[in-house]
Amino acid sequence: MNSTVNLEGEIKDLLRLHGPLSVAFLTRFLNERGLDCTRQKVERTLRKMIQQKKVEAFYTNGNRRKHYRLR
Template identity: 90%
Template sequence: MSATINLEGEITNLLRVHGSLSVAFLTRFLNERGLDCTRQKVERTLRKMIQQKKVEAFYTNGNKRKHYRLR
């Protein structure tokens, strides 16, 4: 459970610093920070954060990639 909370905190920090990011960039930045995570793990955590109303998802420029930002 603490790993999920830690991942949520790191994602929140990244979104606060960079603004909106896609799953690919979030995964890359988290791996650069030393957290060993996969794209699927990041997506699962983001879905939980959307349900908790911490993060919102949106599409930009019609490129069919979801981006995420803090609410």
């Protein structure tokens, strides 16, 4: 549970710093910060955060990649 809370905090910090990001960029930035995580772990955490209304998902520029931003 502690690692999930830590991951959520890091994701919120990255979204606040960089603005809307895709899962690929979030995973890359988290790994650069020293958190060892996979794309699947980031997606799972983002789904929880969407249910809690902390983050929202949207599509941009007609491509099929979801981007995430803070609410």
